[in-house]
Amino acid sequence: MVTQAMFRIWRGDSAGGRFEDYLTPVEEGMVVLDAVHRIQAQQAPDLALRWNCKAGKCGSCSAEINGMPKLMCMTRLSNLNLEMPVILEPMHTFPVIRDLVTDVSWNFRAKMTIKPFRPRSPDLPDGTWRMQQADVERVQEFRKCIECFLCQDVCHVLREHHKEEEFIGPRLLVYVAALEMHPLDSEDRVSDLRKKHSIGYCNITTCCRQVCPESITITENAIIPLKERVVDRFFDPLKQLFHIL
């Protein structure tokens, strides 16, 4: 293993910025976040980054590492080519605040537009419900989401076309799927999915699923079933025929 590596880190703010090179010692087992911490402590004390758990559970340290959206805490240096500089950039889809920190507040605002959980009446007089593990498991996959927003970062509807005002993006479609498929939920979000959340913008390129650090099958398990619900409700040719008759 090499004993030092070059990190090419984007430094700047909303007004602009540039890459700066930092050479730092590296050891076996290190992840990118360790190297960045070391650079911060020894060479660039005011380097801005977010992190919390350092164990892939909180989804704070999202960045683009050699052009790939990843969590810095879960990217091992041994999986990168250290003969070349490691390029670190902030997520491109969100406005930059400073260095590796972006303004992800849109995600929180967009979540507010989704109708919240509304459970059916309890199954038993003591106010409790009964659910089967098999039914719960389908939704548990979606609830693994750590809100790192890497899927939002890579979604071309947001990244290239900036449809933030109309489209909620893969993270929040997964959130809607978790609500819609929740065994107890009695709310109806199908109309909102079509009109307010513009699910039709998604053309299932599966980029979101490929970058998900929790390996949630975003497109196949969450978005496509939601699209099917929308199609069943609004575009069923038989229903439309009956409607005309």
Next chain:
Amino acid sequence: MPEFQRFSYDVLVIGAGGAGLRAAIEAAASGARVGVVCKSLLGKAHTVMAEGGIAAALANVDDRDNWRVHFADTMRGGQYLNNWRMAELHAKEAPDCVRELEAWGALFDRTKDGRILQRNFGGHQYPRLAHVGDRTGLEMIRTLQDHGIHSGMQVHMECTVLSLLLDSGRVVGACGYDREKGLFHLWQAKAVVLATGGIGRAYKITSNSWEYTGDGLALAYHAGAELQEMEFVQFHPTGMVWPISVRGILVTEGVRGEGGVLRNSEGRRFMFDEIPDAYKAQTADNEEEGWRYTQGDRNARRPPELLTRDHVARCINREVKAGRGTPHGGVFLDIAWIKTHLPKAEEHIKRKLPSMYHQFKQLADLDITKEPMEVGPTTHYMMGGIRVDGDSQMSSVPGLFAAGEAAAGLHGANRLGGNSLSDLVVFGRRAGRFAAEFAKSNGNGATIDEEQLQATASQALKPFDRGATGENPYQVQYDLQEAMQDLVGIVRTENEMQQALEKIAGLQLRADRAGIAGHRQYNNGWHTAIDLSSLLVVSEAITRAALLRKESRGAQFREDFPGKDAEWGKHNIIVKRGANGEMLVEKRALPPMPDELKAVVQEMK
């Protein structure tokens, strides 16, 4: 003169982990205008790291369980230094709080008949932990977050609180700054709830995130509130030890709950070698019985791996010191061995412990379904904190409340796994309710001390005046962590702790000289410099309390006083600020336990 952006609320909640969010939801539900200030983005607080589960005597898996057993387990685990009123309320109210989470959308794992499944955990007599695989904390915080955002609370993300504001001895708000722009804020409030979590960043090896710098404890201390049980820092027995860069990251107790065993380098299950008297009757004395327990045999006793965390951590420490450790200085934790007892063990492990599987696979190149893990103790949890009234959660400062890890009392000398998530919701709910009530009856006419506001702001900006020539704040923090790890760790002595006090005093001087280049916008170096002051207060409090308690009990192990002392078993240690700013440490008698609770403790012995 620095400008302050001003906000006004009935209840201000500082911290947005489980306790803070639960308090905010409760206060908002009772009609209060609620502001929440948190150090990170919403939903990133340390609660997401909780793995094993939330303890509540639902009796879904074993119908012999009830609040009395849970109460007795909690008191036994805490070595009877607990605030018995909190332990009682906690045991009684936790089931309702878990059901409440389900009503708000949490999806716990299920029993065959569709109820909430519960698992075994250290120190709990019956399977008691409602859980979601090994990511229960994430489920909890997301549930509270998604419910809370529709309750009308106003959230100020990525803000650090610098000081609490007082008027005639009553708390009337807080001031601080936001990370994004580095601007100052004043949050005026009729009541304040501190839910800032723990202090793990005072140590080098910790499972805690950067946020855990003891801010709430230091804020309360400076406002004149009393702290207690500061000597009791929980070292979780199983943190990762290799690779070095991930040292300290938690390995859930759930691994042992599912049948994982601890072995030393000689292959011996050393946990059978020493079983404390208080637990002899309920601990298995052979491997076969222990296995049956983990598989739900109601007549089997628990394996010694599931003894309390303080004990397991010390046994691991002993093995490593005796030269029977692993190559990287830990012991082996083996879950793969269950394949000799269970068909399809690999899938079983992956389903029950998915994050552990991924954590080791990704960070250590190790497949836990095939090989044993290397683990060792890691600083995990602060039993001590702000002294509060058991019912209302109000501190000794009127209008100042505390809940969750920041508050002391429930756990005594040692916390049982699973009791912290239930702590968050039970006492978060109580703190929110009583803070809202307090705000209603003690509202108006507070004066903000503008001079204090300005003084706080200029103090906070001093690191910029010193610039890059000042002390490197990262280095000061690192040196403090090293000192606490080496001198006030799992095994403590008078001599080492005296050295620690000297070091802390020296580090205080260096912290006062900390400097940082650049500007106020999202400057991590500046944030680190500011966090130092809280870290130094809690480090000193831990050390002074640990020095005064001349005995070994729960999480405190004194090599120079290795036994328990009956006299100390009747006392808490209180830490507070003296009139001249010096730290006072005193012994205070425990309030007497009512006879009915005494009877419960006796009955369950």
